[in-house]
Amino acid sequence: MESIGTCPICLTDISAADEAFIEPCLHHFCFRCLQAWVRTQQNQASPVTCPVCKTPFNSIIYDCHDVAYRVWSIDDAPTSTGKHLDNRFGLTSEQRRRRSRYSAPCNQVEEEQVSAVEKGNTLESRHFEEVFVTLKALSRPAVAQWLIRELQALLLQEDVDLLAHHIVGNLKHGIEASVLEKKRLKKLRPGRLEGDKAVEVVAAAMVPYFPEYGKKLGQEFVEFIISGLNIDAHDAVVFRIKEEEAEEEEGIG
Template sequence: MEDDAAIEVRNHVSPEPEPESEEDSSCCCPICLGPFLQLSYLDKCFHKFCFNCILRWTKVVAGKHRSPPSSVKCPLCKTENFSIIYGVDGSCFQRHYVNQDFEDSFILSRAHRYRLQCYYTEQGFLDDIFNISQYWRSLKYNQPNCWLENWLRREIQALIQEEDVDIILHHILAVVKAALWTRREQKSHMNAPEKKQEEFKMSVSEAARPFLAARTDRFVYEIQLFLASGMNIEAYDAAYIQRLGWSSPGVNTEVSHSELVDRSTVIPYMHLFDGDFDENE
């Protein structure tokens, strides 16, 4: 006997889907903004997301509850959903219940949430303070940065919303170090910082893309911005926040909805940064 969700899935998803129109093919996950990876659906409203994206979303929401919740509101329409449907092939599907991994969920700190929110702003608003082009032209990339590892760890944790990122961190960090601080410099590189920068961007993008997907290009830009600043993490955060006009990501502060809307975001507001979402349920 098939349950109601199976019938609804088959009604919404054809076993032999028609070819996508040009408009349909441009659709992307509302969370990561990239093409759908392992397409999944919430079981009541049937809004579509990448499986990993919506799974991480449910973990963030679950972390706001004192006990494991049995449902979660869709980030798009706020409909209550009890599970994620994925692996639909027309004859069967798999189901992941909302509270299944509650004990393993990673709770984003305010600092993590601040960094994640930075990725939803327009790129380039700090270029007049931290000059990336000058960083490459002045060969400052030859100077190792002792704060980079900790900064990268927080950045990756915020983007993929997982606590244990050591494997990803060391993989990306090794590529960054190889691209910046090895002794294999050629004269052509010394005279062509633009070429050095492009090689850095290509190598780091290749290393990060399997983990960060659609956020990879912005991630590579943010690495360059942090390196160009020459600051430690605390000073860099202060400069970033001051330019955006946000509150500090400290213990008693919160970025408000109005502050977020005032800064043009590149995706629809999805309730991720409300301090009280789902708390009254």
């Protein structure tokens, strides 16, 4: 199948039969990826924007043959209100619990991580510029599962696989770029991406959806990746402090 470039959303080859362009910026993507992107963005308050340059757009050019083409208006795309989404996709108790993490300020999350160390738990308080994300750590199956669960909790919808793939793909691209840079500088280190840069990558990918939660998601994601824990074990560590504090408050009362 003929390839005419790489889709910035799914990071795979764009087939000629599935090529689509955003009007007016003319960045090209897989048509199916753009449709999924539009559906996801339409469920948010912000306007639909290009994944590459963030230009707002209302139509997609596709099915191009020489000078002939078709236009897909995003006004024709099915939309869902937040209420509808919540009824259609019910959060699990774990997702509701995780969602509450994002309603707390960043400094509160960091204080809880410091408290975890003081109480002897395995979750350490880390400075993100001092830790690294590697391809090996990013390739653990639990990493994609954790991210999908998190995005579902934040966006209140089930179909988040494309966005999760986009975030992980961008992180892998960052690691691969780091490898090339180290080779250029003749530094023989394994491919890895600094934690603070990984947080920035995740935050940038979340801008069209929940920009206010992008940094927090990045921090939580990096913490999970470098922890090496499975989802249940990580949840147990993260929420143990809150449970212990609640028990202490009940004892005082």
